Amino acid sequence: MKVRNPRTGLYDYEISQLSFETLKIKADTMRHAQKSWQAIGIEQRIKTIQRWKKVLERHLEELTEVLIVDTGRKIETVYEINLVLTAIDQFCDLAQDYFKVEVQTILHNNTYHIEEYSDPFELVGIISTWQFPFQSAMMQAIPALLAGNSVLVKPSEKTPRFVRVLEKTISQIPHFNNLLHFIEGEKEVGEMLCSITDLICFTGSEEKARKVFETSAKHFVPAQLAFGGKGAAIVTETADIESASSAILWGGTFNAGQSLESIERVYVHRNIHSQFLSRLVGKSNLLTLNYPNIEYGQIGPIITEKQATNINEQLADAVKKGAVIVAGAEKCIVQKGSIYCRPTILTNVSHHMRIMREMTFGPILPVKSFLNETQALDFANDSNSTFNCSVFAGKDSEAMKIARRIKSKSITINDVYMGNRFYRNEKSSTNAAETKAENIGTFSFKKFLNHKNLMFKK
Known part of the structure; x- marks a missing residue:
């Protein structure tokens, strides 16, 4: 399979796909290695991960270069790599405390004594996404x-170039390539992982999450699914317009809007709607493309042609149904093979439009006014999948009152989603319709463990 370069439009890289037999042999080898990995204990596992981190740091320039080619952007790549390196230390610190307690008493009375202990799954399969390819893979692989698991990772076939650099670093740690292995391939390789591993962790679109869930279920392999939703922001009448508009613009356009956590809907109280829109448009117009010089400009290219088509179709549908574009353009532009979407602000939008209901993955911010708190909540909750939401208000108490009634995976007060910056916080889902893995706090480890009970009758 040939892979497209998002900055040139050329198909200048090729990946080869492993056969099922070859992958099965590798999986069996990794299962065998996992037993020793588990047995050495958390202190030695932390030391090994830290040694690998030092090797990664020695190859930082090479890793940065290939990730830039994979995604066509530099600012976000540097951010992504630094975030992962910091997170490795945070995960290691957290693990040191978490794994000190091997057995926990959960019931003790005159009749029974019940203890809980945990074992790793042995072989974990990770299918990661293209928006932040390095971060998406590593935030699952490290915990x-x-x-105590061995880990097989299949990154997206749209952004595969960094795999060979990572494999080079892994090979420098003795026996580590039998504990962590990255494989290239298309969806067929992902399907193979669903049949030969003990747990599947998927990050990506809701559509693909459903397919992974169906495939893994056929083989009775449990699946942890993390898929994006139609992120929303609510701006109340008392909100600080200056800070709210800046935060929302960043949340909607960072990485050209190509993030599972992007803000893709904005609801503003009607009494400040005009003023807020004016500031949002003014700031949006100051953002520039990182073309022709990747060192300058805040907006990188759209990574895949399919994604550009989706953006164009959603914008066309919105305009056809009455939306007004007040900043940006009606469709993506092509610059010598690379595809860009200017930061685009829309008004006069409704929930009958695809752009208000379907994932966009582009720097698009539809802005709609609301009359009162009840209507704002109706708008924000009118989505099958709202991964994250932000509430901006003059007082935290006012924002919290609204936040508690939002059906969202994560809610941020007076800022946009921060879960990818802090790893010690716990989050729980308020939307039973969504099944998503988290990389937050102790759940980072819990989801990779089989929990068992020992029951003693006195």
């Missing part, structure tokens, strides 16, 4: 390894 899975620390929990």
Whole structure:
């Protein structure tokens, strides 16, 4: 399979796909290695991960270069790599405390004594996404390894170039390539992982999450699914317009809007709607494309042609149904093979439009006014999948009152989603319709462990 370069439009890279037999042999080898990995204990596992981190740092320039080619952007790549390196230390610190307690008493009375203990799954399969390819893979792989598992990772076939650099670093740690292995391939390889591993962790679109869930279920392999939703922001009448508009613009356009956590809907109280819109448009117009010089400009290219088509179709549908574009353009532009979407602000939008209901993955911010708190909540909750939401208000108490009634995976007060910056916080889902894995706090490890009970009758 040939892979497209998002900055040139050329198909200048090729990946080869492993056969099922070859992958099965590798999986069996990794299962065997996992037993020793689990047995050495958390202290030695942390030391090994830290040694690998030092090797990664020695190859930082090479890793940065290939990730830039994979995604066509530099600012976000540097951010992504630094975030992962910081997170490795945070995961290691957290694991040191978490794995000190091997057995926990959960019931003790005159009749029974019940203890809970945990074992790793042995072989974890990770299918990661293209928006932040390095971060998406590593935020699952590191806690899975620390929990005592061996890990097979299939990054997106749209952004595969960094795999060969990572494999080079892994090979420098003795026997580590039998504990962590990255494989290239298309969806067929992902389907193979669903049949030969003990747990599947998927990050990506809701559509693909459903397919992974169906495939893994056929083989009775449990699946942890993390898929994006139609992120929303609510701006109340008392909100600080200056800070709210800046935060929302960043949340909607960072990485050209190509993030599972992007803000893709904005609801503003009607009494400040005009003023807010004016500031949002003014700031949006100051953002520039990182073309022709990747060192300058805040907006990188749209990574895949399919994604550009989706953006164009959603914008066309919105305009046809009455939306007004007040900043940006009606469709993506092509610059010598690369595809860009200017930061685009829309008004006069409704929930009958695809752009208000379907994932966009582009720097698009539809802005709609609301009359009161009840209507704002109706708008924000009118989505099958709202991964994250932000509430901006003059007082935290006012924002919290609204936040508690939002059906969202994560809610941020007076800022946009921060879960990818802090790893010690716990989050729980308020939307039973969504099944998503988290990389937050101790759940980072819990999801990679089989929990068992020992019951003693006195």
